Amino acid sequence: ETGVTQSPTHLIKTRGQQVTLRCSSQSGHNTVSWYQQALGQGPQFIFQYYREEENGRGNFPPRFSGLQFPNYSSELNVNALELDDSALYLCASTNRGGKSTDTQYFGPGTRLTVL
Amino acid sequence: QKEVEQNSGPLSVPEGAIASLNCTYSDRGSQSFFWYRQYSGKSPELIMSIYSNGDKEDGRFTAQLNKASQYVSLLIRDSQPSDSATYLCAAVNQAGTALIFGKGTTLSVSS
Numbered sequence: 082e083t084g085v086t087q088s089p090t091h092l093i094k095t096r097g098q099q100v101t102l103r104c105s106s107q108s109g110h111n112t113v114s115w116y117q118q119a120l121g122q123g124p125q126f127i128f129q130y131y132r133e134e135e136n137g138r139g140n141f142p143p144r145f146s147g148l149q150f151p152n153y154s155s156e157l158n159v160n161a162l163e164l165d166d167s168a169l170y171l172c173a174s175t176n177r178g179g180k181s182t183d184t185q186y187f188g189p190g191t192r193l194t195v196l
Numbered sequence: 197q198k199e200v201e202q203n204s205g206p207l208s209v210p211e212g213a214i215a216s217l218n219c220t221y222s223d224r225g226s227q228s229f230f231w232y233r234q235y236s237g238k239s240p241e242l243i244m245s246i247y248s249n250g251d252k253e254d255g256r257f258t259a260q261l262n263k264a265s266q267y268v269s270l271l272i273r274d275s276q277p278s279d280s281a282t283y284l285c286a287a288v289n290q291a292g293t294a295l296i297f298g299k300g301t302t303l304s305v306s307s
Contacts, residue, residue, distance in 0.1 A: 114294065123200075123284055123297030124240065137293030171239055173295075183228050183288045185295055187239040 083107055085174050085188035093194045094162050102157045102191045104172030112136070113155040114185060115147060116171040124171055130155050131177050159193075167195045198223040202285050202298035211307045215272040217283050219298055222266065225290030229261060231270045232284040234300065240284055244270065275305045 084107035094100050106113050112131045116124035126139035130149035144160040153174075159166055169192050173185035199222045209215045221229075228247050232240035246252045246259040246268065258271040268287075272279055282300040289296055 116295075116297075121299070123286075123299045124295070126289075126294035126296070129293045137289075137291055139294060169239075183292055184230070184242065184245055186242060187232075190239045 083174075083186035083188065085110075085172060085186055087170075087172050087188040087191050089191060090189070091192045091194075093196065095196050096162055096164060098162050098195075099158065099160045100162060100193065102159075102170050102172075102193070103154070104156070104174075104188055105154045106172075106174035107186055110174035110176045110186075111153050112175045112177040113149060113153065114173045114175070115155070115157045116173065117141075117166075118169040118171060118190075119165075120168075127157070162195045164195050167193060169193075198226075198287075198289060198296055200285055200287050200296050200298040202283075202301045204299055205302040206304050207301055208304045208306065209275050211275060211277060211305055213275050213305075215275045215279065215303055215305070217270040217272075217285070217301050217303070219268045219270075219285030220266055221268065221285075221287045221296070223287060223290060223296070224263075224266065226287040226296075228288040229259075229268045230286045230288075230295065231257075231259060231268075232286060233279075234282045234284055236282075243283075272303075275303075277305050277307050279303060280305050 114129040115127040118124040128138040244259040286295040
């Protein structure tokens with residue numbers, strides 16, 4: 082286990098609703114990244130948070146937003162859910178400025194189903 | 197659009213054989229590369245990282261990097277049925293913020 086935790090494990094929502102996913106980073110890690118993994122695909126980068134600010138963003142619309150808290154935990158918010166948002170959402174943490182600044186360790190993921 | 201390409205497989209090998217997984221990347225600015233293993237329904241688990249040209253060995257796993265050819269590979273020696281999983285190749289983008297993943301190669305090791 083990596084020490085990265087995510088909640089909830091599974092979630093079912095209907096189209097148009099909003100959802101919040103949560104992540105606690107590994108002890109000693111100050112950076113959190115979020116990825117979306119559709120079935121049969123590799124994870125796609127959504128965004129990264131460092132020092133409570135967005136530090137990079139992938140090709141996702143503004144209805145995907147996030148937060149990072151002083152304890153380095155993070156939230157991913159998705160508004161106006163669409164059917165295509167059904168996926169495994171992965172949180173990964175790393176220690177920016179440490180020895181291996183870009184090694185990212187993944188949490189167990191949240192499986193989101195949009196009906 | 198920076199990409200990482202992998203053959204989706206499935207790659208089937210008998211128990212005890214060497215499995216060879218390959219990956220190419222398009223961003224010449226990438227400096228760090230990773231192999232993750234993902235079992236069905238689970239999250240990616242880090243196997244190896246590699247930063248310099250050449251080989252890096254860790255137990256039964258050897259990662260190889262050739263930056264001139266933009267090519268990364270993973271060799272699994274003495275393959276076991278428990279190695280059956282999807283193997284994801286990833287490159288860090290030039291900004292150092294994101295992992296760019298391939299679609300993964302499914303490995304099946306038969307006993």
